[in-house]
Amino acid sequence: MWVEKYRPRRTSEMVGNEEARIAVSIWLEKWKPRSKPMLIVGPPGTGKTTLVTLLAGESGLNMVALNASDVRTKEKLGRRIGEATKTVSLFGGRTLIFLDEVDGLLGRSDYGGVEFIKDAVKETMNPIIMAANDPDADEIKKLGAACTTVRFRAPPPREVELYLRMIAREEDFEVSDEELRRCVKTAGGDLRQAINSLQSRGGDGARSYKDVSLGIAQGLNAFFEAPDAVSAVDALRQTALQPIEKVREIQKSVLKAELPPETLARALETLSRADMLMGKIMRTQQWRLLRYLDGMLAQELLPLLRGSNVRYIGTGDLPFPVLLRIWNDSKKVKELSRRYAAAGHTGAGSARTQDLPYIFSLCSDAEFREKLETTLDLDETFDKFLQKEAGR
Amino acid sequence: MKILVGGWFTLPRLGTDAFSAMMKQGVVYDKKLGFKLDSATDMELAVRTISSALGEEVELTVRCFICGDEACPGCPYIEVCDRRKVSPLCLCEKHAPEKGAYALYQKTFEDSAGASARRTAR
Numbered sequence: 001m002w003v004e005k006y007r008p009r010r011t012s013e014m015v016g017n018e019e020a021r022i023a024v025s026i027w028l029e030k031w032k033p034r035s036k037p038m039l040i041v042g043p044p045g046t047g048k049t050t051l052v053t054l055l056a057g058e059s060g061l062n063m064v065a066l067n068a069s070d071v072r073t074k075e076k077l078g079r080r081i082g083e084a085t086k087t088v089s090l091f092g093g094r095t096l097i098f099l100d101e102v103d104g105l106l107g108r109s110d111y112g113g114v115e116f117i118k119d120a121v122k123e124t125m126n127p128i129i130m131a132a133n134d135p136d137a138d139e140i141k142k143l144g145a146a147c148t149t150v151r152f153r154a155p156p157p158r159e160v161e162l163y164l165r166m167i168a169r170e171e172d173f174e175v176s177d178e179e180l181r182r183c184v185k186t187a188g189g190d191l192r193q194a195i196n197s198l199q200s201r202g203g204d205g206a207r208s209y210k211d212v213s214l215g216i217a218q219g220l221n222a223f224f225e226a227p228d229a230v231s232a233v234d235a236l237r238q239t240a241l242q243p244i245e246k247v248r249e250i251q252k253s254v255l256k257a258e259l260p261p262e263t264l265a266r267a268l269e270t271l272s273r274a275d276m277l278m279g280k281i282m283r284t285q286q287w288r289l290l291r292y293l294d295g296m297l298a299q300e301l302l303p304l305l306r307g308s309n310v311r312y313i314g315t316g317d318l319p320f321p322v323l324l325r326i327w328n329d330s331k332k333v334k335e336l337s338r339r340y341a342a343a344g345h346t347g348a349g350s351a352r353t354q355d356l357p358y359i360f361s362l363c364s365d366a367e368f369r370e371k372l373e374t375t376l377d378l379d380e381t382f383d384k385f386l387q388k389e390a391g392r
Numbered sequence: 393m394k395i396l397v398g399g400w401f402t403l404p405r406l407g408t409d410a411f412s413a414m415m416k417q418g419v420v421y422d423k424k425l426g427f428k429l430d431s432a433t434d435m436e437l438a439v440r441t442i443s444s445a446l447g448e449e450v451e452l453t454v455r456c457f458i459c460g461d462e463a464c465p466g467c468p469y470i471e472v473c474d475r476r477k478v479s480p481l482c483l484c485e486k487h488a489p490e491k492g493a494y495a496l497y498q499k500t501f502e503d504s505a506g507a508s509a510r511r512t513a514r
Contacts (some may be wrong), residue, residue: 019479022501084406153477153478153479156469156475158482162497165494168485169492181468185469189478363399
């Protein structure tokens, strides 16, 4: 894969975010114990992780990297990086501590991860760099106030083209200006996708993930009507949508179609697994796993939809009654977790993720339901909701 | 109004609220030179603030990383490039990708990084 072959090996080989790259590099060079930590914010795929990895190598530092979406509790964070924050090597060598995707850690006060970071930052003997995706999240803004913050953005299209031209030259591959610009435009600022798109035109026979030639409606309807899994995968790969959007649009189409309840449940379960796979890809940045996404949709979802009336209808949102049901349910779940957390001396987040599923299944028992409603002081609208959830 | 990212520009008096919003959004202010949008600025919000305070459209334009000239004129991506969302340095017509500027781009980066490090050391 050209994406791997032409992965930058030095910070000067990257494109885009020039000032930001220089700022992070100078910060690392000038770092002293008790300096402010560095917070890099920017959308996924803009080179935050790549920059930190390359900087560690160029500065001769060891690196301890941790994806904060995976390790959230104070204890686990302490086990993984606690020592690294407090120690230097026998000869004074330092370790760069990199906490990626700290968005996942914030807003989870019940896990204690944020407190751990605040303490670690005060005591650290080693430089800490954090990366986050959403600069506008309140928690990130608060964290940013205690850090040296640098923003990362997508590289401008002309710099993406510059990189593609370098690859084409190295590969001795002749490509027209028009075709090259098409690769850049369809990638929407994502260098990785632009390289894949270029490779697909490189004649090595492999169709890239983003070899776009079908519109959204055309591509998704070709997927729903595909006679076999191979044609379905082909249709998906040619659809002009980001992978995560494909899952969302397919889900919307499935919800809009009138499927028998059991088929609908199985289809949504498959889509949920696809969504989890996407989540894993985003968290771990293992983009090679994308190849399994289309396969999963074609081999597991499509057989369920055969003979049904599922079609891509448009980019409109879900029908209003469905949206209304979703909003109402989510309001109820939120309120229930808040009351349960207060009564059970636990966090609302852990009540929602860990306890409520069990509570819901116990609610099939009318006596238990009644006791719960009395304890948590729930009105009669909750009774209907609890019955519905128990019946699932 | 056209604003060159990284360059100083002046604005008429916009009022305290607009000024304080711009400061929060990372707009740089110097009494003598005026205002500046740079890589630390939240471009989307800053453009929205300036545009609503002035009551006119604000168009961003970026500089060439290699020579510092304005980069947008003649760019084939002008229609699809959202300058509020991309990193604020680009390449001008003179250093366009088709002219094989990658080596020069890398060299400029190394020189700028070295120069910035020396400046900070002083």
